[in-house]
Amino acid sequence: MSGRDDYGDIFSGHARAAKRAAPTVAAEPDLVVEDAASGFCGAVVGFDRGYDGEFVKLEDARGAVRLFAMREAAFLIDGAPVTLVRPAAAAPERSTRSASGSTRVHGLRARVARSSRIWVEGVHDAALVERVWGHDLRVEGVVVEHLEGLDNLAARLTEFGPGPGSRVGVLVDHLVTGSKETHLTTGLGPHVLVTGHPFIDVWQAVRPAAVGIAAWPEVPRGEDWKTGVCRRLGWGTPQQGWRRVYESVETFRDLEAPLIGAVERLIDFVTEPAEP
Structure with missing residues (x-):
């Protein structure tokens, strides 16, 4: 029998020999996983980001918290390897109230203007x-x-x-x-x-609290009120003051x-x- 393997690896390319990708799992709060390399087991309590990638914070039963890089197949769940990813951000709920406190009508098309x-x-x-x-x-x-x-x-x-x-x-x-x-x-x-x-x-x-002041200042009669307010509050010009008021x-x-x-x-x- 020659030393050369004329057949090569007969299992190379076989489906059973191909390395299966670890499933992706969202690292939801309190999900319990094990770090495959160290054996540290804990619940997800947060995340961190460094220059070399994303990290997950795990807290074990004794309250110890450690950071682990979120690399492919780096964690185990019930003994099976998984790849942790950050959970998708929840879509913000559409407000049911308008700024006036009335019930918001979604998909609103403005009606034809009244004569009033x-x-x-x-x-x-x-x-x-x-x-x-x-x-x-x-x-x-x-x-x-x-x-x-x-x-x-x-x-x-x-x-x-x-x-x-x-x-x-x-x-x-x-x-x-x-x-x-x-x-x-x-x-x-x-x-x-x-x-x-x-x-x-x-x-x-x-309301004064909305614009971050204790009270609106007193401005003597005869002095332009907006100009006097802005001068006393250090807001600059009335145009600059108005932007503060409006945005508040x-x-x-x-x-x-x-x-x-x-x-x-x-x-x-x-x-x-x-x-x-």
């Missing part, structure tokens, strides 16, 4: 209303427009012509007894509803109750069915 409108004094008022109630307004088909100053209200109402199917709700800053704002918003007829809040500016209707508002919980109630009443008013 909500008017606010300025751009900042409109932006905060949209940030919190935008979902509700699209569900109801309500458009919010800003007046660029309450002095324009009478002319805008004359142009618009409110009626049973074309109501107007007006949100007003600093609506307190005896104020200029109160005088400008009385006697406007049954198809116009004016609501508001007592704060000097809509910024002040944002995520839900109705970041607003003061008078503003919340005022906007809710306006939405109810302009979405009431017209009487036949």
Whole structure:
């Protein structure tokens, strides 16, 4: 018999001789595995990442925690080799509530705009209303427009012509007894509803805690309120201050109750069915 093997390894290439890949297993919390090299057995309690790859933290029955590289077939479950991988991140649950606290309508397509409108004094008022109630307004088909100053209200109402199917709700800053704002918003007829809040500016209707301050500073009469606030808080320009205010508002919980109630009443008013 020659020393040369004319047949080679007759089992090479046979299915039974091929090395089977270790199954991949998600390293869910509390999964118990054994490190094949050291015999350390423990439950998954966390992960770490180094320059040379991913590591899993295992805690044994005595509370000892060790790190092990998550290499192929490096662990055993019931004596069988497995390859551990990080579990897939759970998909975030879709919120069932909108920023205003109402039930969110998923897959919403904005309805055709109503004839009725909500008017606010300025751009900042409109932006905060949209940030919190935008979902509700699209569900109801309500458009919010800003007046660029309450002095324009009478002319805008004359142009618009409110009626049973074309109501107007007006949100007003600093609506307190005896104020200029109160005088400008009385006697406007049954198809116009004016609501508001007592704060000097809509910024002040944002809770101080939401913007990270203890309280809104006092600004003397005659001094521009936004400029005075920004100077006292070190916020820079009013434009920079507005970004702070706007970005701090995520839900109705970041607003003061008078503003919340005022906007809710306006939405109810302009979405009431017209009487036949």
